[in-house]
Amino acid sequence: MTILAVQNVSCSFGGLMAVDAVSFDVAEGEIFGLIGPNGAGKTTLFNIMTGLTPPSGGQIVFEGEDIARMAPHQIAARGVARTFQNIRLFGKLDALENVLIARHLHTRTNVFAGMVGLPGARRAEREARDKAMSILDRVGLGQRVHATAASLPYGDQRRLEIARALALEPRLLLLDEPAAGMNPNEKHALSDFIRQVHQDLNLTVLLIEHHVPLVMGLCDRIAVLNFGELIALGAPEAVQNDRLVIEAYLGEEK
Ligand SMILES: Nc1ncnc2c1ncn2[C@@H]1O[C@H](COP(=O)(O)OP(=O)(O)O)[C@@H](O)[C@H]1O
Ligand SMILES: [Mg+2]
Structure with a gap:
């Protein structure tokens, strides 16, 4: 069952399309990864989901209700909680x-x-x-x-x-780069911890991560953003080997 449906969501800052007509569904109980190079629009999408930034278009349907333009406390009261980058x-x-x-x-x-x-x-x-x-x-x-x-x-x-x-x-937990600034041991422990919390509390988790390895072992499915656009969506192995994804990350290194 779908707990969260991101439907054709866009957000522009001046001329910049930070999020460009993005759609994907998150199933109840999933650990879902949202990855992409710096500036891809990941945090902006979280800000839209939690009422901090109004989208310029589209819907965010959480448990059947469009929350896209609600105030942060209304969204929190419905069961969506987050951490900040x-x-x-x-x-x-x-x-x-x-x-x-x-x-x-x-x-x-x-x-x-x-x-x-x-x-x-x-x-x-x-x-x-x-x-x-x-x-x-x-x-x-x-x-x-x-x-x-x-x-x-x-x-x-x-x-x-x-x-x-x-x-x-919360019923849906949004984590914005929870492993940022951690060493490999801490990252490993955090990954185990997220898995444990997800299991014990019956949560759906949506996890933003910049680096691919952490999400590979943890997430059921992964969506990849690049310059505001969804360029890949699927199982970790498929996404890891996707040509567009590899190019997006290579482009970042230049
Ligand atoms: N409040 C804002 N005003 C103007 N531009 C913004 C704002 N927030 C984010 N941006 C721009 O939107 C793009 C996406 O940013 P962000 O969502 O933070 O990316 P990510 O989290 O994937 O690194 C970037 O180009 C960023 O500079
Ligand atoms: Mg970010």
């Missing part, structure tokens, strides 16, 4: 607080009710805290919950970003 954490807040802030949007707890000690609000607060702790445990940060985000090593900050997205209890 450039880490966006509250550096001075600790890991637990970073996750709680994300959950706050989801649980709609009233901060004031919590302060004056209304029992319902207190219970909700405690539940939110327990949930946040269990998510942090899941991403391997159970021992670092009181470390400020800024003090965490880079790989842990990436995990915290994922924890924050998971706090929204």
Whole structure:
């Protein structure tokens, strides 16, 4: 079953077609890779899917509903969560607080009710805290919950970003270059971690990655963008050997 249908989506910045009439479907439960050289339009497509950038044309159908021009919080509430290519954490807040802030949007707890000690609000607060702790445990940060985000090593900050997205209890998780800046060991661990989370939480994952090897072993299918256009779509081996894909990546090296 299709969970996400990208239908003829375009986005232009001035004269530049950052995304050019792109269409593909993501099946429920898939780990789907979105790859392509720098500037191909991958992040722009995520921005459209999450309501940060309005498309100039096309639809994004998530679970049967067009979300393409909704506000970010409306899309998040429907079960789409993301991480950012450039880490966006509250550096001075600790890991637990970073996750709680994300959950706050989801649980709609009233901060004031919590302060004056209304029992319902207190219970909700405690539940939110327990949930946040269990998510942090899941991403391997159970021992670092009181470390400020800024003090965490880079790989842990990436995990915290994922924890924050998971706090929204998404059905579709969008990861924008989660392995960027990691060494090969960290990349390997991250790949295992994504597979585990995908399995345990019954998630559909859409993963942007610049380098091909990480997605090869992880993704069920891969879509390739180049200069805003979809140039290939299919199983990892087929995409890896596709002439247009090879040329696109060679072109980047020049
Ligand atoms: N807000 C923006 N205004 C103008 N141009 C943009 C904006 N965002 C992205 N672009 C341009 O759109 C193209 C696609 O960028 P992006 O989606 O970030 O690519 P990728 O994530 O594949 O590296 C690039 O040429 C980039 O410079
Ligand atoms: Mg990008």
